[in-house]
Amino acid sequence: DALGPTICVGEILVEIVATTVGDGFTDAQPLVGPYPSGAPAIFIDQCGRFGGAAAMIGAVGDDDFGRVNLDRLKRDGVDVSAIAVDPDWPTGSAFVRYRADGSRDFVYNIATSAAARFGWTAEVEALARRAGHLHVMGSALSMPEAREVIARALPIVRARGGTVSLDPNLRKELRQGAEAGQLFATLLSECDLLLPSGEELELAAGTDGEARAVGTLLTGGCGEIVLKRGAAGASAFAPDGSRVDALAFEVEELDPTGAGDCFGGAYVTARRLGLPTEAALTYACAAGARNVTVRGPMEGAATRAELDAFIAATPRAPGAF
Ligand code: ATP
Ligand code: MG
Numbered sequence: 001d002a003l004g005p006t007i008c009v010g011e012i013l014v015e016i017v018a019t020t021v022g023d024g025f026t027d028a029q030p031l032v033g034p035y036p037s038g039a040p041a042i043f044i045d046q047c048g049r050f051g052g053a054a055a056m057i058g059a060v061g062d063d064d065f066g067r068v069n070l071d072r073l074k075r076d077g078v079d080v081s082a083i084a085v086d087p088d089w090p091t092g093s094a095f096v097r098y099r100a101d102g103s104r105d106f107v108y109n110i111a112t113s114a115a116a117r118f119g120w121t122a123e124v125e126a127l128a129r130r131a132g133h134l135h136v137m138g139s140a141l142s143m144p145e146a147r148e149v150i151a152r153a154l155p156i157v158r159a160r161g162g163t164v165s166l167d168p169n170l171r172k173e174l175r176q177g178a179e180a181g182q183l184f185a186t187l188l189s190e191c192d193l194l195l196p197s198g199e200e201l202e203l204a205a206g207t208d209g210e211a212r213a214v215g216t217l218l219t220g221g222c223g224e225i226v227l228k229r230g231a232a233g234a235s236a237f238a239p240d241g242s243r244v245d246a247l248a249f250e251v252e253e254l255d256p257t258g259a260g261d262c263f264g265g266a267y268v269t270a271r272r273l274g275l276p277t278e279a280a281l282t283y284a285c286a287a288g289a290r291n292v293t294v295r296g297p298m299e300g301a302a303t304r305a306e307l308d309a310f311i312a313a314t315p316r317a318p319g320a321f
Contacts, residue, residue, distance in 0.1 A: 198230070
């Protein structure tokens, strides 16, 4: 990570969580929050907490929801110099409620909030020119402003020898148009690391079957694939055909939101700090598992020391590959 910080672009939100399980928000119900959130923000917070150089590009409103986010990112060592504070629009928000089957309903306010009101400023350009790695969250690609920043930052980071990772992070609530699809395809063929979860692998490849999808993507230019398998762990696939599997840690899942983002933040940071695939995968699984034991999407993001303690104390879930 000597080349410069890992940067991430996109939505910075507060999350308000329903404390009961059920279908959506059509009735009055108990809620808890605000928690700092937004997939790109959770990712970058985990990078900072793990001990990597990390910086965020996005925007918040000039309100308490914005301050909750800025304070947390700063506390965790994230450079917030390229986060704009919008004087007119409120900080973005997401309401989330879990259904009995474990799926989630969201009510988002992103497109009409400060979360989407950022762009290519002098601060953003200065940050891109000293960055060593660009991480893209698919969820951010639904915002035209984020697409512009990502498309401009990509060649700059590349030209300095920096690397790129992509988490497809597809959400049914966030419909993505043709332009998002185009940038997604570019990133897919150029990324050094792809971090899909579940069905995102086959969706990204446009092919059925795990092995075939992995083959298609690696042949198509993607440098490495790390597949997140929830409570079944994770697998890393390299173009030379080598594969590393990691069983999940055995935990009680209290709040699954943010697991994939913490996993990604820990994996990217561990690799950038020079750790081999096996060790990075262990840290990533630990970061994801630990995060689901804590309510709030970013609340379980852990330092490297906390992850070492977690790994020492937590058995692996039973399973096989
Ligand atoms: P998100 O819901 O944040 O989008 P994701 O779908 O991208 O998450 P997951 O596969 O759900 O990603 O979780 C990422 C990683 O976190 C998994 O590979 C696993 O290592 C760990 N993890 C997630 N859920 C659990 C769990 N219930 N028990 C143990 N480990 C878990
Ligand atoms: Mg995900």
